[in-house]
Amino acid sequence: MAAVQETIDQVRQIDVDQYKYGFETAIEVEKAPKGLSEEIVRFISAKKQEPEWMLEWRLDAYRRWLTMEEPTWARVDYPKIDFNDIYYYAAPKSASGPKSLDEVDPELLKTYEKLGIPLKEQEILAGVEKPRVAVDAVFDSVSVVTTFKKELAKAGVIFMSISEAVREHPELVKKYLGSVVPVTDNYYATLNSAVFTDGSFVFVPKGVRCPMELSTYFRINEKNTGQFERTLIIAEEGAYVSYLEGCTAPQRDENQLHAAVVELVALDDAEIKYSTVQNWFPGDKQGKGGIYNFVTKRGDCRGDRSKISWTQVETGSAITWKYPSCILRGDDSRGEFYSIAVSNGHQQVDSGTKMIHLGKNTSSRIISKGIAAGVSQNTYRGQVSAHRKATNARNFTQCDSLLIGDRCGAHTVPYIEAKNSSAQFEHEATTSKISEDQLFYCLQRGIPEEAAIALIVNGFVKEVIQELPMEFAVEAQKLIGISLEGSVG
């Protein structure tokens, strides 16, 4: 079909430069010296006014990291990272720590306004129909503000930057930090443990349903700066929380490193819903620049009947290496993973999940939709395993890939491991291009091709979009559209 060829040509010309969040904020910053050493680790810890035990924890991680090797099993290809050519700490001078909104540098507020992130509590309150969302805004290495803290505290919910939590709730941090992702879990997680700078801390006590959506907005602004975010969410018995993270970065020629660790703990009957809209700068059309997104995200369904659900919309980053996972430890616990990964230009995505069934009657569900365009490589990598004692473990996996254009690649690498005869695993995967029959049907009904493709792609990802909190679903759909611009109108 000639029309399709035209679309492909257009995709080829896609200008990734239309990345809409590529601006830079001119603001005075304080940086640690470039490079990584024990001194830098001490510097970060001191900056955060951390207690001694936290520093020791970091130093231990750093020493272990020195003995580790960078993993190479993912299907991604990039030049060797010089870990001494990175700034591990950068903070706006004006922001020595999170404070009230009136104290936040107006330049920063403007940045978030430009990004469409509501930071003013009143404004949000004024919007009658909009559901309220509490936001923790992390700018380079520090949290600049956290909204609705007081109101959340009334419900017993703790929502603050992790730096604050280390100081204010050391008993909780000590108890849970590193309990899901051990310090030596993997190369990047260990690095993160040594140098993490900020991130969010959420604690929802027993029986509390968090009264609003929580979200963290990550922004990397400084040049040559790595962002090492650390997030810890704990839902006690019967608690519920829905959390969303968003991320952007300016357009730069060099690659920047983002190595985050996210840990979730759900106790008996608790539920955590974690959604991500990841839109780091993907690099330009020549494949120059962009974020290296090497992330370890793991949820521990520690309690019986607990539930953790990951939803991700991945459109950004030059390289994505990320497998939000669930350890289904509690009996009758449930893990879910819903993912849309769009790659275009020179992007490389190697993403998926792990569902580790340990408890009895545990169930998991994986829905993954990969869309590859341009000269990108898009890999789903997922593991489902049932251990000996995981009687009646159930998994359903559906993973579909859509190829737009003939110079991209879509790959599926599932690992299915059953060690229990009562386990039932079902895995299905398909790879195809947009169905010409579907396209023709739309065209015949008078829908122009661009719109038809948009329609079909949106249909393709619908199952996952539905899992997002309403207000972000719309945003995510738009984002997918923009990411595929040229083929999707």
Next chain:
Amino acid sequence: MNMQTTSRLTAAESALIDAYTGQLGELPGNGAVISARDRLVDDLKTNGLPTRRVEAWHYTDLKTLLRSVPMDAGTGSADAIEPLVAGAHVIGTRQGQIVGKPSVEGVVVGAFADMLREGTAAPGLSVIDRDDTIGKINGSFVRDGLVLEFPAGVTVEQPIEIQALHGAGQAHTRFPVSFGAGSKAVVIERHAQTGEGSAFVSSVSDISLEDGADVTWIVLQQQGADDTHLGQVRIRVGENAKLKLFVVNAGGKLVRQELRVDVAGEGAELSLRGVNLLGGDTHTDVTLVLGHNVPNTNSTEIFRNVVFDRARGVFQGMIKVALDAQKTDARMACNTLLMSDDAEFAAKPELEIFADDVQCGHGATVADIDDNHLYYLMARGIPRNHARAMLVNAFVAEIVEELEDEALVEALEGVISTWLAKHA
């Protein structure tokens, strides 16, 4: 990715290297062959056997699983066994070597030992890739095998059964087989232990199908309970050729059966099927790498596994679709029944796709017997155990029936039900 510097060799690794030194004087081959062998052994010496860190061996950590290797090529003489299908042309090897002068009417039959002596085998004693451990071991130790050449247009009516039989000790065979344009045949590659004691066996079948060839190739592995079997089938499929490849694993202690298929001609049609019957304290790995490398080809892959006792099974199946291989249609399924609480199965069905106009998919299931089926049979008065046995049989028989050739289907169903009667 898999650079390993092995400072210390395991017992099995040392045994392999010592065995090579010990057998060197007896291994046939001219200078080129000897230096090819040396290179392969050096590789083994430097890199050792693969561990789970090597992605291609993730579920079969050969370094740990291979505990010992018998030193010598076995000497016991093994008697021929009844062919699977009555009336088949039976040829083969005993303890890795041809006995007598085998022949099949219409087919040119030679000895691989001659190719080794003449040096024409040297280029083939190479690895497909760095993870090709079977290629390395077989290339180092191979002594003989049958060379079959099916002239263009020939049709061999009766199946040909290659019996690779052995007792204890080492046995390494290689079977270069070429099917000329438009030729047609059914070949059964059968590996069995007919003696006692533990054997270490490797076998590589290097097969090509020229344009329009129509071939059914069956691998029937019935090794002994203490045997290590490392099998590899390399196949290149030409234009409009038709291949039915059928693998049955019903024996062995440590088994890796690799299928490396290169779909190289447009219009090729492939049907790959496998039945794995696993029991006892065994480890069986079937690894398929299927490359669709030209446009307009299609393939279906179905593997059915039944795992009893403390057995561990592995299926790795990769479908690769090359950049230009538009209009590829490839479907893979791997279904497993776990019959005991100590049984394990790991499946890794992979798709690696670089062409956009394709239809590819894979499905994998691990489950127990369908309760609805069991209930239906029981509601008709069939007791639980009998009903379960029927359903297990049906689960694998369904695949066998696709072979259509009645005698062949019946024979394979016989192999399966005999095995199940012993293990279930």
Next chain:
Amino acid sequence: MLEIKNLHARIAEDGTEIIRGLNLTVKAGEVAAIMGPNGSGKSTLSYILSGREDYEVTEGDILYNGESILELDPAERAARGIFLAFQYPVEIPGVATMQFLKVAMNEQRKARGEAELTTPDFMRRVKEAAAELKINPDMLKRPLNVGFSGGEKKRAEILQMALLEPKLCVLDETDSGLDIDALKIVADGVNALKSPDRATIVITHYQRLLDYIVPDTVHVLYKGQIIRTGDKDLALELEANGYADIIGQAA
């Protein structure tokens, strides 16, 4: 022959109670129709009679020839002569129909201490019964129920019933999905099996089947209980007025 006393049963997995104090007696030689709106528990009752493990009996009892069958598994019940013709017979790929029939017949005979059938005897019986039901012998060469049309599946069920010669036949919505010709064939098959020592329970939503298989008693099942019992005229009344009246009266 069959006596169900204050039966309570629920779905094992989620505990939903479906049968709530059901009482029913069916005598030898009797044809009993059980009618009821969708969701009243009709199919569940048939599953519980045949011993499906997805359901749990929490109270009451089922006596078959005076003995409780609750502890028996489906195969044991079948061997004692309880036959369920399924509403949706399951397809079992890989199991040949003929092989299945032979195993089922012989296993039941074994359980009753009878000699197994010889192959020629078995073949003769199947051929005769298939001819009666106008079943194409080719159908029997296929795997069990695989690729059978809706009508073929129902006929295959009746064929099994004829071959297994049960004492208590339970027909679950056997009329659904059948055209009028097929319906007549199936009904003839059922009627041919009528005998003084055999009881039949016909579960149906509509009166239509009862024109061909005439019931001695008609029972209305609603919310897991028999709310009304009558003779064949009750079925006609239901056909004319619907379930609403009777449900109203019962409530």
